[in-house]
Amino acid sequence: MRFFVRSSLTALRGAAFQGHPVESSITGLDMLGMNRSMYRTFTDVNLVARENYCANPEVVTTPTQSLLATPTHSRSSVVDRSTLVMAFHSAALNLFGLILLFHAVYSAYEHALLPPPTSHPPLSSSSTLLSSLNPRIDLPADITLETILAVLILCFGIVSGSPELRPVEWAEWAGKLEREKQDLTDAAAGAGGGMGRNPYRGLDERVGFLDIRGARREFAAWVREGGGGAS
Amino acid sequence: MAEERELQIHPIMQESMQHNARIVSNIRALTASLFGVAAGTLGLESFPGFLFYLFGTLIISLLIYAFRAEGKPNMYFYKPLADLWMGDLFGGLMSFVLTWTLFYGLVKA
Incomplete structure (x- = not known):
């Protein structure tokens, strides 16, 4: 039975990922809501879980609860190696660009301190360009090039050092999480939550079958025992 | 109406945006x-x-497009034209003018 439910869920999830509308699925939660109703028709475990939750609220979390716990976006403690390498590259690029920029600015400053030449060289002015748009740069070409190169290097370093963008579509986002963090254990997922958490975990890790009457009997016995001890 | 329906079919993660x-x-x-x-x-x-x-800013947009969005701006931006190419186009203008005048004064004066 559990296998059946799981396979049907997988099929439904696949449909959601490919972007097909699953009948009247409205939002992500609504989609999950439909999963729950499907699930309820297959087994009564959801009902059982809820009963059990009423009986012993601290032990059992219902699928609904774990589903509704929206994942927070703290960064996962597990950082893969490529991210570190990338960060190092961008830091090195930024440092190099900053040194270049500093050198270029100081060179321009030194150049400005030089006494002006007696015969000013004619500035290059093309006839096609408007005179107001003509950048009158009277710096040597090497300082100009160095400045522009430094800025380009810094731009590249900043962009490549920035954190990754996240997919905006819910299905893409959830699929990416699931694919990337499949191998993470519960320790990472449970501690950090956030990106390490599979958004479908609540559906994946449900109680398959529970002897609800037995559990209730045990719980009643436990209550009776504790009550007797306390009073 | 069509946009709303599209949003219902492909829900958007607000936090990612x-x-x-x-x-x-x-x-x-x-x-x-x-x-x-x-x-x-x-x-x-x-x-x-x-x-x-x-x-x-155009170069920066191109860099983001190429290296952060991996050439798929539709995946990372709800409205690529507004969020990526035109987004915050003039937000940095004031800091630009500030450092522009500062360094112009430092170097030329």
């Missing part, structure tokens, strides 16, 4: 002052300076 917008605006704020440094050092005046800024 905010995250992406924050990253883009961070990059733009950082690089705008950088362009100001370059423009001031080169001694640009009036129109060429602002053209330099526009050109720089």
Whole structure:
């Protein structure tokens, strides 16, 4: 039975990922809501879980609860190696660009301190360009090039050092999480939550079958025992 | 109506949108002052300076498009034209002008 439910869920999830509308699925939660109703028709475990939750609220979390716990976006403690390498590259690029920029600015400053030449060289002015748009740069070409190169290097370093963008579509986002963090254990997922958490975990890790009457009997016995001890 | 239906079929993660917008605006704020440094050092005046800024933001957009969005802006931005290409276009203009005038004064004066 559990296998059946799981396979049907997988099929439904696949449909959601490919972007097909699953009948009247409205939002992500609504989609999950439909999963729950499907699930309820297959087994009564959801009902059982809820009963059990009423009986012993601290032990059992219902699928609904774990589903509704929206994942927070703290960064996962597990950082893969490529991210570190990338960060190092961008830091090195930024440092190099900053040194270049500093050198270029100081060179321009030194150049400005030089006494002006007696015969000013004619500035290059093309006839096609408007005179107001003509950048009158009277710096040597090497300082100009160095400045522009430094800025380009810094731009590249900043962009490549920035954190990754996240997919905006819910299905893409959830699929990416699931694919990337499949191998993470519960320790990472449970501690950090956030990106390490599979958004479908609540559906994946449900109680398959529970002897609800037995559990209730045990719980009643436990209550009776504790009550007797306390009073 | 059509847009609403599209949103219902493909729901959007609000938090991801905010995250992406924050990253883009961070990059733009950082690089705008950088362009100001370059423009001031080169001694640009009036129109060429602002053209330099526009050109720089275009380069930044291209870099984000190529390296952060991996060439798929539709996956990372709900409205790529507004969020990536035009987003925060003039947000960094003030810091640009600030560092532009500062470095122009430092180098030329």
